Amino acid sequence: MKSARNTTAKTEIQELIASSSVALSHSEIQKSLEGLCDRVTIYRVLERLLEEGFIHKIVNVDGVVKYAGCHSCSAKHSHNHIHFSCQKCKSVTCLDDVEPSFKLPKNYKVSEMNFTLSGLCPQCS
Amino acid sequence: MKSARNTTAKTEIQELIASSSVALSHSEIQKSLEGLCDRVTIYRVLERLLEEGFIHKIVNVDGVVKYAGCHSCSAKHSHNHIHFSCQKCKSVTCLDDVEPSFKLPKNYKVSEMNFTLSGLCPQCS
DNA sequence: TATTTAATGCAACAATGTTGCAAAAGTAAT
DNA sequence: ATTACTTTTGCAACATTGTTGCATTAAATA
Numbered sequence: 565m566k567s568a569r570n571t572t573a574k575t576e577i578q579e580l581i582a583s584s585s586v587a588l589s590h591s592e593i594q595k596s597l598e599g600l601c602d603r604v605t606i607y608r609v610l611e612r613l614l615e616e617g618f619i620h621k622i623v624n625v626d627g628v629v630k631y632a633g634c635h636s637c638s639a640k641h642s643h644n645h646i647h648f649s650c651q652k653c654k655s656v657t658c659l660d661d662v663e664p665s666f667k668l669p670k671n672y673k674v675s676e677m678n679f680t681l682s683g684l685c686p687q688c689s
Numbered sequence: 690m691k692s693a694r695n696t697t698a699k700t701e702i703q704e705l706i707a708s709s710s711v712a713l714s715h716s717e718i719q720k721s722l723e724g725l726c727d728r729v730t731i732y733r734v735l736e737r738l739l740e741e742g743f744i745h746k747i748v749n750v751d752g753v754v755k756y757a758g759c760h761s762c763s764a765k766h767s768h769n770h771i772h773f774s775c776q777k778c779k780s781v782t783c784l785d786d787v788e789p790s791f792k793l794p795k796n797y798k799v800s801e802m803n804f805t806l807s808g809l810c811p812q813c814s
Numbered sequence: 815t816a817t818t819t820a821a822t823g824c825a826a827c828a829a830t831g832t833t834g835c836a837a838a839a840g841t842a843a844t
Numbered sequence: 845a846t847t848a849c850t851t852t853t854g855c856a857a858c859a860t861t862g863t864t865g866c867a868t869t870a871a872a873t874a
Contacts, residue, residue, distance in 0.1 A: 569820055569871050590861075602823050607862065609821090625803045627748050627830095629861090646791060651800070659794070664804070666771060666789035671811035675776070678750045679789070680803045686796035694840045694851055715830075727854050732831065734852090752861095754830090 568616070573601040574609050578618060587622050587630035587647070587656040622647050624656055625682045636660040644677050650685035657685070693737065698726040702734050703743060712747050712755035712772070712781040747772050749781055750807045761785040769802050775810035782810070 580596055581588060588596075593606055601609075610631055613619045620643050622630045635658070636645070646662040649655075664679055683689075705721055706713060713721075718731055726734075735756055738744045745768050747755045760783070761770070771787040774780075789804055808814075 566820070567872080571821060571871070573822080603861095604824080604863085605822055612821095623748055623750060623752050625748060625801060627752055627754055629752055646793075648797060662791050662793060664789035664791035666787050668771075668787060668806075669784070669811075671814055672773060672806075673809040673814045674806045675808040676750060676806070678803075678805045678807075681793075681797075681799045681801070682803075683800040684798040686794075689796055689798045691851070692841080696840070696852060698853080728830095729832085729855080730853055737852095 568612065573597075573605050574612065576600060577606065577609050578613060581613070581619055581631055582633045584633075585657065587632035587658065589628055589630050593631075622656060622658075622680065623678055624649050625680050630656050632656075632658050645679070647678075647680045648685060649680055649682040650688055651682055652684055652688040655685060656680075693741065698722075698730050699734050699737065701725060702731065703738060706738070706744055706756055707758045709758070710782065712757035712783065714753055714755050718756075747781060747783075747805065748803055749774050750805050755781050757781075757783050770804070772803075772805045773810060774805055774807040775813055776807055777809055777813040780810060781805075 576597060577593060580593060590606060590610065593610075594603060597606070610619070613631075614621060618634060619631045620634055622632060624630055624647075626649075634643075644663050646659045646664060648657050648659055650657075668674065701722060702718060705718060715731060715735070718735075719728060722731070735744070738756075739746060742759060744756045744758055747757060749755055749772075751774075759768075769788050771784045771789060773782050773784055775782075793799070
């Protein structure tokens with residue numbers, strides 16, 4: 565049986581994401597950690613945090629992958645909320661309360677969703 | 690004044706995308722063209738087709754960028770429809786008729802949207 | 815403290831996308 | 845058809861992002 569271990573890198577990254585109001589990219593995390601660990605380690609830690617359900621992954625409209633903590637989905641772990649990407653301050657935030665509705669044609673089976681809007685956030689508009 | 694020119698590469702790529710029922714990635718286009726032109730040229734042609742409004746860009750849930758022709762938006766050119774990404778056959782299609790609705794908090798100004806669902810398409814489910 | 819094995823660092827690699835510049839090829843005028 | 849002008853292309857080189865193998869390091873348990 566393989567059991568997870570608490571390492572410095574994992575703890576730091578987890579805290580960084582948890583305390584951030586915006587979603588963070590791999591490179592942003594790397595800058596924040598200031599050489600605490602290797603680039604590869606960050607990828608592997610993020611992978612583990614995803615598996616363990618502490619964070620979720622967001623693909624921005626420009627293709628950049630960002631990571632955000634799981635707030636609203638502690639129990640059920642569903643991510644059908646909208647993300648907002650600000651074109652001015654470049655921040656990506658989870659709008660946890662905004663869940664879009666739509667009517668899908670028959671025979672489509674949905675297992676994952678990625679909704680991202682871009683424009684100006686309240687701070688920038 | 691700079692005016693666009695009709696080149697072999699542009700014509701081929703435009704036709705390829707227009708005649709495809711699914712969105713195509715850069716690498717898929719490259720394979721189809723079989724060395725007709727350079728990798729870089731494809732990037733630049735796609736850039737021009739985007740500017741000219743013949744195609745639109747879709748960022749898939751896995752971060753892969755795909756391009757699809759503009760069908761429904763010939764006049765108004767809006768892309769608020771949903772995209773569906775099949776996990777089995779890997780196809781990405783535009784569900785032109787499916788437009789999601791949602792209530793955004795005040796002071797957000799939306800200029801672009803990217804909605805992608807993934808799961809199983811009718812052919813694969 | 816010793817043992818076990820998860821986690822890390824390093825090097826090397828692959829995929830994707832960008833940029834500068836000289837050469838090639840459209841387009842329009844002669 | 846030829847010329848002149850400028851867009852477009854190909855090539856090389858580079859940047860970024862993400863992955864993999866393997867030896868080493870360091871948690872967690874006994």
